[in-house]
Amino acid sequence: MSEVFNKGQLAAQAARSLNNVTTKQKNEALLMMADALIAATDEIITANKLDLEYGKQQGTSSAMLDRLTLNEQRIAAIAEGLKEIAVLPDPIGEQLQQFTRPNGLNIRQIRVPIGVIGIIYEARPNVTVDAAGLCLKTGNSVVLRGGSAALHSNSKIVAVLQQALQQSALPAEALQLIEDTDRASVTELIKLDRFIDVIIPRGGASLIRNVIENATVPVIETGAGICHTYIDADANYDMAAAITYNAKVQRPSVCNAMETLVIHQQFANEHLVALCKLFAEANVQLKLPAAYLANIPEATAVTEADFATEYNDYILNIAIVESLDEALTHINRFSTKHSESIITNDAAHAARFLQEVDAAAVYHNVSTRFSDGFEFGFGAEIGISTQKLHARGPMGLPALTSTKYQITGNGQIRQ
Amino acid sequence: MSEVFNKGQLAAQAARSLNNVTTKQKNEALLMMADALIAATDEIITANKLDLEYGKQQGTSSAMLDRLTLNEQRIAAIAEGLKEIAVLPDPIGEQLQQFTRPNGLNIRQIRVPIGVIGIIYEARPNVTVDAAGLCLKTGNSVVLRGGSAALHSNSKIVAVLQQALQQSALPAEALQLIEDTDRASVTELIKLDRFIDVIIPRGGASLIRNVIENATVPVIETGAGICHTYIDADANYDMAAAITYNAKVQRPSVCNAMETLVIHQQFANEHLVALCKLFAEANVQLKLPAAYLANIPEATAVTEADFATEYNDYILNIAIVESLDEALTHINRFSTKHSESIITNDAAHAARFLQEVDAAAVYHNVSTRFSDGFEFGFGAEIGISTQKLHARGPMGLPALTSTKYQITGNGQIRQ
CATH class of the missing domain: 3.40.309.10 (Aldehyde Dehydrogenase; Chain A, domain 2)
Known part of the structure; x- marks a missing residue:
């Protein structure tokens, strides 16, 4: 089995147990992840230097290299972002509707995690932490597929976060990074309906177009703005x-x-x-x-x-x-x-x-x-949806949730 | 240009003006459509007989032929369905959130039509009327692509409904039927992102799988139930x-x-x-x-x-x-x-x-x-979503809407 299949399967298994963790446990895990990043600052900077050297060899523009660069200050800011996610209200379990039918059926609609979220993105390693934090806060497993330019940085960051998760009540398998940066791994991920519930591409127009044209997993389209x-x-x-x-x-x-x-x-x-x-x-x-x-x-x-x-x-x-x-x-x-x-x-x-x-x-x-999740007061943003289904405009935590109907009765059968 | 492209374009143009009709105008149009169906009962039965004859020649099962059959009673029931949709509350314009930011920005989130909805379905001609009624009630244009088995029935029904729309405040172009029943017309429709905002397949597993695997337009998956x-x-x-x-x-x-x-x-x-x-x-x-x-x-x-x-x-x-x-x-x-x-x-x-x-x-x-929109008290059902995005479970009228943020201020600029 391929890396994508294996990690998708692990993430899907972890999603089932994630469904049972409490808000407090999720918030504690986010704070542990933040602390772990700070503690691993030197290691992360060392890994990031490998990406920067490779980028220079490839003739990457200085603007791009700047986006890719991690230093003590930036890692502290990224860790701070996780702490901010920890204090946001947890949408999971929120009751959206509740009503009783004439036959006595009691119907509640509540917010639940989506399950497994696949995020495909390009250079910035801060997205790795940000996406992981937002997905775990909402009880979702996340499979990250970052670009090759940030591979060393992303691998180190994810290893640090997974170690933190191992100390927490959350399953470490809920966070997965696809390290195969061949384009074929994107193609495989966006067709892995069996394990992945939604794909969110974050990047340029050609990345997004590729995902939309080839995905069988539902996609939340973000970004393009004329x-x-x-x-x-x-x-x-x-x-x-x-x-x-x-x-x-x-x-x-x-x-x-x-x-x-x-x-x-x-x-x-x-x-x-x-x-x-x-x-x-x-x-x-x-x-x-x-x-x-x-x-x-x-x-x-x-x-x-x-x-x-x-x-x-x-x-x-x-x-x-x-x-x-x-x-x-x-x-x-x-x-x-x-x-x-x-x-x-x-x-x-x-x-x-x-x-x-x-x-x-x-x-x-x-x-x-x-048009921005923070400017709208959502306290977070996973992207700005330009499609009309599921979420439209700046997406905060509720955009990373689904719903479920819970119906209780006392023996009702359909006539 | 192909039939699919032309009709998709007409539907998209009509969607813009549909956005400005009132609830009263939509409800009146639905009642006019219901009356027109009753008035055209004989013509519809005549068209339906052509489908039934063709089905018999093809050796269609008697269960399938029964589903396909339209008679006076069934046409009356279908027309009654439109009247029931007319009396349902209109979700369009509903304010979902309203808040003021510290900088004075006033942000409202309201329900709006999705735009153009493509429905791909199989034999039953009642879906033609039902889908048209639900989409128009929510201010959406609809492009229908029914199966070849019901082509004569569907063509007659849509012609009757379009004539009724011409007498109404709604644009007749908001209702389109793709009469090309070659499989290629499905493929074209599900890739017509330019004009179609969502595809809802209603039918067997192979129909739904084909749509999911090939669509670039977002899909709402319905149906499969183990x-x-x-x-x-x-x-x-x-x-x-x-x-x-x-x-x-x-x-x-x-x-x-x-x-x-x-x-x-x-x-x-x-x-x-x-x-x-x-x-x-x-x-x-x-x-x-x-x-x-x-x-x-x-x-x-x-x-x-x-x-x-x-x-x-x-x-x-x-x-x-x-x-x-x-x-x-x-x-x-x-x-x-x-x-x-x-x-x-x-x-x-x-x-x-x-x-x-x-x-x-x-x-x-x-x-x-x-698990049914009527049993849940929604008064309507466009299908039962088995995916986790946008809508999950029985889908009533709100599942056929999107949202929009309306922001008013007095010169705010971003710092």
């Missing part, structure tokens, strides 16, 4: 400038950053030049409809293909529209249904936007950058 | 006999019928012969562990493969165990996680069973046959 901000005719310039600047410039590499700014012609006539100057000063490369290039010499012409591109970079498309309807049509056409915002003082326009734009999060007079 | 009843050592004989007889015999062809009866040895010693006599009198073919065959001459030996089989027929496996633990192990090994029941007077055993058995519905002193 986010828009629409500035309405009557919007206040200062607010519009502050929000759109924040949405584009504060952290362009993330999924909730703005890719396209849609502007009502009336607002554009008055403010486009000033707004573009602001973005240009922040080194944002601007793409505009050809008709507007004369006034904005630093911009280039925007194309249909640009509107369909998630840059995650200092690049911004601008579309000019003549009405709210035209803005809605543009957004519903190009949106990846992640996060969309309207800036307006017109309450009726805001209401229509919030109703008619089909996205996980729709905003009025707010930056799209707030 | 359901168990466990009779504990101290169970009351009369209750155990009544419940297990009901679970097996009342309607063996359905997914919530019992396939395997697990009996504590102590109960079996006293009651196995009497219980088997009861089943044998109802023409249930019994499969028992070899050691018990001497006492039950009408039974044959049960195998591991039998325990993994969903018969949907008058066949029953029996397993004899020495403890609750052994029963739990057997059930968690062979269960398809649909519906499982314990019969016991021991409250601690019942609690352990309800906690430790991993299934959509777990019962104490109740027949598994109650």
